[in-house]
Amino acid sequence: MSPPTMEDVARAAGVSRALVSLVMRQAPNVSDERRARVIAAAEELGYRPNAVARSLASRRTHTIGVLLNDLHNPFFADSADGIIEEASSAGYQVLMATGTHVNQSHTAAIESFLNARVDGIILVGPRFTPEQISDMASHVPVLTLGSSSDGHGVDSVKNDEYRGACLAVEHLAGLGHTRITHVSGGRGAGADSRRQGYARAMADLGLADHVDVVVGDFTEESGAEAADELLKRAELPTAVFSANDIQAAGLMGRLAEAGIGVPEMVSVVGYDDTTFAGLYQLSLTTIHQPVAEMGRQSVRSLLDRMVGGRTEPRKLVIEPSLVVRRSTAPPR
Amino acid sequence: MSPPTMEDVARAAGVSRALVSLVMRQAPNVSDERRARVIAAAEELGYRPNAVARSLASRRTHTIGVLLNDLHNPFFADSADGIIEEASSAGYQVLMATGTHVNQSHTAAIESFLNARVDGIILVGPRFTPEQISDMASHVPVLTLGSSSDGHGVDSVKNDEYRGACLAVEHLAGLGHTRITHVSGGRGAGADSRRQGYARAMADLGLADHVDVVVGDFTEESGAEAADELLKRAELPTAVFSANDIQAAGLMGRLAEAGIGVPEMVSVVGYDDTTFAGLYQLSLTTIHQPVAEMGRQSVRSLLDRMVGGRTEPRKLVIEPSLVVRRSTAPPR
């Protein structure tokens, strides 16, 4: 009653088990006649190759482990989408785990990836120490996506956060803004570069005196809190560059509640160009990065290492772009 | 140079391989002294149990396959989150696949789940024929989440769409609306029940004459198109019950572009209470279903079948609830 094995197919087709194996793996040197007989027998028996046994024998699982920070942020959902799509079209499966904020669950997830003998690991967002990263990289190819914890012999795909931040600031300055505040992403992935890009761009534009950073993180609440903070001040900035879209949404919401119009009173720029930035009601000017495409690139890069034999790490930096919507306007 | 195996640990600890196996599986009948020795040896060698070999030998992979329709819709992201969380806390891994609209890729994903010998499958959204479902259910426990394609000996977890639609209509009617249009979800999961719930509630409230359904699907564009359709009419309805939040957002956006205020001119109710329904700028009145919790329930239900030995299918129906925000108001 147990499902048919290769042995059963071989018997039914009157050939050896090895031959069935060759047919299943689409090996070239098999006569058409036998191939047909094997395929017919397999079909008849409802044979289904056992990927577990195959993995054990071949020492390759055709599986990549993906660790995401937070599926609720569309950013992660989009990258997951790109990853899954590319992986499955390359014949790979995706083992997915999410670290629920706690770093401990991250390491547990990695542990189970390694036990499962995944062929590669993609880290989307989570912060690990360099030791942790290189430790796992010693077992299996690792790629970080969008995160900044790289540089330890692992591949990485990210957008040029620095450049993106510059685009945002230049856009605002171009509109005539000078008092441009940045709400940071705190210790989140990419937050540092965005903050530095902001500072640098401000300096380059001669606005060094106006540099003003409110510490936040990548959540909606943090945006609302930042708004509260700003509202307490004697004078609002005329523009805000938010560390990401969700935070920007939280910020704009709170400002609206307080009767502060966007962009009439304050212009707002986000980052990521996630789904809802384009919603008519938000219409958020933001920095676009092709997240799904980056997910696909990640898989390709990893495959390149896993089967292509590349060994030196490859860092891919994607150029972000500015998307202007209605949340920005010249200052009054 | 290959990673240490149980054999190596056994040798190092001076015990048999079987004993190491017992220790690794936390079996009870092992003397403390030997257990300690084995653990020490394993640690020393950096031993990592090979889950592939374990799966082959034990015929259980501790993996569940999850097939999602569309990660972009927060609904799916949320359920994925609940599923992953519960699965990993039960010691299970999640193999994730997304069907990219095309049904063919759905079946390919299922195929690879079965080849991987997953212990169970959760289908979130995709529509399969009853034959397909019962076919896969004959191999492995299957559960459908939020989908309507059940009833074939498989478990299911869903909210009471019917009831949810009633809640929406009753809310609008309670505000004084009579001309309530429904933009449907077309052939998507749950769309039928929502439409029927709408029709039934309208009838119960004596509004049968006003039943009016615009065919759409579960996307933002479809909402915009529905708005266009409505705008062509001589007279707008005073309220719209949208098949889901994203569609509602698209609809509201297009209405706003046309200068039609929500809720001043038209009230709008969505469905799902996805993340952005709560954004201040949308503030969409909608029907809430505890999606993440439903994801967790799905896993529990599946585990119950996989290890608990339950065989009769279990259908879990969750009561949805109404969340009133600012997109609804009495008609003018």
Next chain:
DNA sequence: CCAGGCCCTTGGAGCGCTCCAATCAACGGG
């Protein structure tokens, strides 16, 4: 007519683990 190749096919030895039946030591009770 035979050696030398070239294809196709096959048996067998694992891959690293689980699980079962068998073994062994220790312990009381009759």
Next chain:
DNA sequence: CCCGTTGATTGGAGCGCTCCAAGGGCCTGG
């Protein structure tokens, strides 16, 4: 003092596949 019990430990037989070395036809050139 022997034997049944109980609990800890072990060898061995798989799990279903891949991979490799070797075998068997058959064709070709000398």
